[in-house]
Amino acid sequence: MTSLFRYFDQYNILSEEARTAIRAISTIQAIRKNQDLQPIGHTCRTIYFINRGLARIYYFKDDIDITESFAFENQIIARVESLFSGKPSRKGIQMLEPSEVVAIHATSLFSLYDAFPDIERLFRKIFEAGYVDTVNRIESLQFHSAEERYRDLLESSPDILKRVPLKLIASYLGITPVSLSRIRAQH
Amino acid sequence: MTSLFRYFDQYNILSEEARTAIRAISTIQAIRKNQDLQPIGHTCRTIYFINRGLARIYYFKDDIDITESFAFENQIIARVESLFSGKPSRKGIQMLEPSEVVAIHATSLFSLYDAFPDIERLFRKIFEAGYVDTVNRIESLQFHSAEERYRDLLESSPDILKRVPLKLIASYLGITPVSLSRIRAQH
DNA sequence: CTCAATTCTTTACAAATGATAAGAAATCAG
DNA sequence: CTGATTTCTTATCATTTGTAAAGAATTGAG
Known part of the structure; x- marks a missing residue:
């Protein structure tokens, strides 16, 4: 779990007891590749850190598979809207490559907060950073063109094309695979 | 500040010292109505609670005024992406009605976190709830039609039509005012 | 390797949305 | 109240995106 604690150190350095x-x-x-880490329908009670591999959060809208977000190695992934509301999630987590993750039991984690304020602070900061990313994504979806969103994605995740099928990237961008093909075709 | 502390109590009850x-x-x-509470360009160092009135966060994209979000009475509003990153915000906060707000100095607030873990926990929970709302909004912008987004907004904020000009609602929904008119016209 | 399944692209057409402009309605300042 | 300004709607046309279908390219199982 070395890389997990290296990741934590970016936000808040923990005591050895913590x-x-x-x-x-x-x-x-x-x-394994394509396996579900968490199925659709369960309440989110686990926070995952990706040691190796690649995950996505997905759901179905009118029987169409939609990718809400991707997470790469050295990133945290959790279905936030379920984790913080206690409601069952309509979303699942699927690994897109053979992967290794650290599964942190969230209910147990939250009950550590009283005894370890440093842990509470750590996760506060981690989720604050996630919140910022999400707000920026709103801006992107609200008024950037599909082409802008595609270019922005390539800039922030240059290797995503080699690792993720285009149809998943398309739904992440909020467009159809056909539309993404068109954008890619026009040079 | 009675209603502020009543709002806080929903998340975490504070000691009298806190x-x-x-x-x-x-x-x-x-x-005053239409006045900027915070101008575009400043780093966000204040969290506002709306006692009375109505605010929006806005920015310009290609010289077009875009409303990122609204906040009504008994809600918190802050430019999260600046507050948690320390970077200047390209967004401003404007009041859409004559309003009264409680301005909480964020830098001072954050420095209370060590002495008052209850305060840290309170704002952790408040922003966790904000994070959940934002994730749900992503879903709405990603694959719901403009008409669905309009209907969802009316359901969650039934009085918004009486309080907010349609052109601001249009950009919030990610469409032009003309397009919103069309959606409203078709019964 | 080979064949089947999946993914990606392309095409043609339909639907939704944007841009522009003009007029109607509502709001605001004096 | 009155005239000016802003907001909203409507209409027209252009652009973007969606849908469906077909074929090419790629991937994967055996």
């Missing part, structure tokens, strides 16, 4: 407490509620899981 | 500390860094401001 690290031990987090280790005690975390497990390492290997997941 | 309340006093928050009162010490907060001021009540009256703002």
